[in-house]
Amino acid sequence: MATTFKTLTANDVTNTRTLLHEAIPLTGTIASGTYSDENIKTFSHGMFESVFDYPYLSSSANHIFDITHGYSNTSNLSGTTAHIQNSKKINVYNQMAAVLVGHDATGSIQLFDKDGDIAGGGAKMEEVFFLNFSRLLTKDEIKKDSFRLTLATGSQAGNLKAMPITLGDYGAASSYLVNSPAGEYGLLYTASADTLSPVGQIYYQAGVAVVSASVFMGTTSMKHVAETGSLPYSDLGPGEASASYQNLATGSNIQLLADSIRDRIVDINFNNTVELNSTIYFCRANNNEFNYSANPTYLSSSQIRVKNTTSDNPVSYITTVGLYSSDNELLAVAKLSEPLKKDPNTELTIRVRLDY
Amino acid sequence: MAFLDNSGDIILDAVLTDTGRLRLAKGDGSFNITKFALGDDEINYELYDKNHPSGSAYYDVEILQSPVLEAFTNNTSVLKSKLLSVSRTNLLYLPEIRNNATDGIAQNSSNNIVSVAVDQSTVDALKDSSGNLLAGIIDSAELDRNTTDKKRLLFDQGIVSNALGATGKVALDADLVETQYIVEIDNRLGFLADPTTGAQATPSFIDDDNIASYYLSLTTNSTYFSIAPLQSSAVLSGPAGYRLSLLVGGSTNLNSSTYLFTQLGSTSQITPIASAVDLYHIDTTIRVTGATTGFRVDIPIRFLKQQ
Numbered sequence: 001m002a003t004t005f006k007t008l009t010a011n012d013v014t015n016t017r018t019l020l021h022e023a024i025p026l027t028g029t030i031a032s033g034t035y036s037d038e039n040i041k042t043f044s045h046g047m048f049e050s051v052f053d054y055p056y057l058s059s060s061a062n063h064i065f066d067i068t069h070g071y072s073n074t075s076n077l078s079g080t081t082a083h084i085q086n087s088k089k090i091n092v093y094n095q096m097a098a099v100l101v102g103h104d105a106t107g108s109i110q111l112f113d114k115d116g117d118i119a120g121g122g123a124k125m126e127e128v129f130f131l132n133f134s135r136l137l138t139k140d141e142i143k144k145d146s147f148r149l150t151l152a153t154g155s156q157a158g159n160l161k162a163m164p165i166t167l168g169d170y171g172a173a174s175s176y177l178v179n180s181p182a183g184e185y186g187l188l189y190t191a192s193a194d195t196l197s198p199v200g201q202i203y204y205q206a207g208v209a210v211v212s213a214s215v216f217m218g219t220t221s222m223k224h225v226a227e228t229g230s231l232p233y234s235d236l237g238p239g240e241a242s243a244s245y246q247n248l249a250t251g252s253n254i255q256l257l258a259d260s261i262r263d264r265i266v267d268i269n270f271n272n273t274v275e276l277n278s279t280i281y282f283c284r285a286n287n288n289e290f291n292y293s294a295n296p297t298y299l300s301s302s303q304i305r306v307k308n309t310t311s312d313n314p315v316s317y318i319t320t321v322g323l324y325s326s327d328n329e330l331l332a333v334a335k336l337s338e339p340l341k342k343d344p345n346t347e348l349t350i351r352v353r354l355d356y
Numbered sequence: 357m358a359f360l361d362n363s364g365d366i367i368l369d370a371v372l373t374d375t376g377r378l379r380l381a382k383g384d385g386s387f388n389i390t391k392f393a394l395g396d397d398e399i400n401y402e403l404y405d406k407n408h409p410s411g412s413a414y415y416d417v418e419i420l421q422s423p424v425l426e427a428f429t430n431n432t433s434v435l436k437s438k439l440l441s442v443s444r445t446n447l448l449y450l451p452e453i454r455n456n457a458t459d460g461i462a463q464n465s466s467n468n469i470v471s472v473a474v475d476q477s478t479v480d481a482l483k484d485s486s487g488n489l490l491a492g493i494i495d496s497a498e499l500d501r502n503t504t505d506k507k508r509l510l511f512d513q514g515i516v517s518n519a520l521g522a523t524g525k526v527a528l529d530a531d532l533v534e535t536q537y538i539v540e541i542d543n544r545l546g547f548l549a550d551p552t553t554g555a556q557a558t559p560s561f562i563d564d565d566n567i568a569s570y571y572l573s574l575t576t577n578s579t580y581f582s583i584a585p586l587q588s589s590a591v592l593s594g595p596a597g598y599r600l601s602l603l604v605g606g607s608t609n610l611n612s613s614t615y616l617f618t619q620l621g622s623t624s625q626i627t628p629i630a631s632a633v634d635l636y637h638i639d640t641t642i643r644v645t646g647a648t649t650g651f652r653v654d655i656p657i658r659f660l661k662q663q
Binding site: 311314316339 | 391428439516561652
């Protein structure tokens with residue numbers, strides 16, 4: 001019986017899962033400089049600001065990340081409602097903490113734990129910046145041990161871009177944490193050899209970097225120390241030589257705080273991950289199959305053009321593979337980059353992969 | 357669509373068709389790939405040079421250099437010609453499907469295309485001096501009035517050449533006889549009907565582009581097929597299979613409204629007797645494909661409505 005279709009058996013179909021990674025390099029000049037802040041979108045509610053890769057009024061601009069800042073209601077900075085946007089900063093902290101850290105047994109929002117050992121207690125990060133990366137960049141998740149954020153910590157009055165420190169999830173490929181309701185996360189350190197204390201967290205599936213404000217503690221040491229008593233942070237704010245983090249956090253709005261850290265971003269690098277689920281169809285053409293064609297040019301007065309006599313082998317040329325449903329509807333199509341010769345002396349297996 | 361880069365390794369560019377995406381979105385399990393077919397739409401076999409002076413290695417040099425287009429996502433635009441599996445390798449002739457405009461309905465002499473009058477007023481306006489609808493026009497107002505082959509679309513399957521013997525004298529190989537057809541028509545414009553009763557057929561599937569597919573089988577739709585393999589045909593000279601007869605009717609939209617005519621069509625005139633009749637018309641194509649052998653034929657059709 002002549003036929004144009006061949007049924008796929010269970011042995012011809014298989015499913016695979018592949019993780020694809022792509023490098024995402026974000027230079028600091030995109031966050032501040034290149035587009036004279038025309039790529040920075042601010043909002044009247046003042047809860048965060050958005051960074052685009054091009055002036056955001058352009059249709060070709062892509063949203064790449066958001067910046068915001070918050071502190072907990074137990075922070076030394078939250079003592080008085082006279083502080084500018086005090087409640088909004090607390091709200092931001094609580095919202096992010098609720099999503100990323102979760103609630104305790106009493107239903108209270110838990111604070112960001114410095115070493116991730118929530119159950120064990122210990123020091124908390126009560127004043128933090130949040131960098132929320134768009135799904136366009138992070139895709140399914142950020143690859144572990146690939147996140148690097150370089151921040152300048154120089155004096156505002158002196159060289160702003162001086163003294164860069166690089167925060168990274170060093171070693172997180174084998175030491176990430178899983179006690180967050182938002183998925184897996186790693187701890188940010190200032191160097192791979194630094195085991196003194198983490199200065200932030202990177203939530204891989206959520207695509208959120210939480211950076212402790214303690215990285216701006218001063219010029220003598222960039223490492224985190226316990227924030228007890230008065231906060232020693234200094235020299236963060238733009239254009240204000242005396243604008244210590246402490247002064248900014250209490251005397252400025254979230255937008256100015258976001259501007260401040262944005263100006264100090266030197267580089268952000270990470271690899272994203274795409275989880276590719278594929279179905280592979282092995283389309284097997286045996287030696288006695290698909291050797292003739294229904295192409296209108298295949299026949300001349302019903303005679304096969306590629307044969308002179310009955311003893312000549314039939315020949316056909318494959319350019320297309322069609323995948324059909326049982327009711328003969330074409331559901332997927334694959335094209336070969338060049339024609340493939342098929343005759344009774346050849347057998348072919350064409351591997352068609354559909355990714356989801 | 358651009359051409360695929362053919363300078364290096366052979367690559368495969370695969371996409372879901374629009375119908376595939378539609379079914380996937382439905383989530384009802386209708387996206388279920390069960391079989392495959394191979395196609396050669398870009399190939400022109402006339403380039404196969406059996407007499408190339410440099411020998412057999414050069415017969416298909418030009419064919420193998422044919423650039424291949426990227427995949428179309430429109431399900432009706434690809435796999436127009438499929439490769440055919442026949443276990444025998446000694447075939448020199450293959451049967452074709454030919455529109456028989458000699459025994460069946462022919463082109464209307466006024467507009468050189470088979471036409472369908474979509475309503476009674478159009479039928480009445482296009483009658484000749486004897487009161488008969490002009491030749492080459494199907495009466496869609498009452499399809500059961502198309503009682504003779506001359507008013508139906510006929511498709512004969514068989515071998516055009518008589519090199520294997522004359523029609524009716526030599527039988528077509530049983531494995532090459534076409535017993536199932538897929539007929540595709542724009543569902544907004546028309547429908548398929550039983551050639552003997554004029555009853556509207558039910559499409560097997562209507563895709564996202566409103567193309568209706570009708571599956572006609574010798575066993576379940578015998579009224580569309582000749583009783584036996586053809587003993588003679590005006591378009592075949594060799595062994596023949598069955599004849600497929602069809603009627604095409606205009607959709608309710610075309611019958612009751614001029615909307616689609618003004619959106620998609622144009623205007624023209626036909627002069628059946630003395631004075632010209634002003635008409636709306638829409639041109640479309642009916643595709644008849646052999647489900648077994650893959651051979652197909654496209655027939656242009658014009659739907660007519662009196663202005």
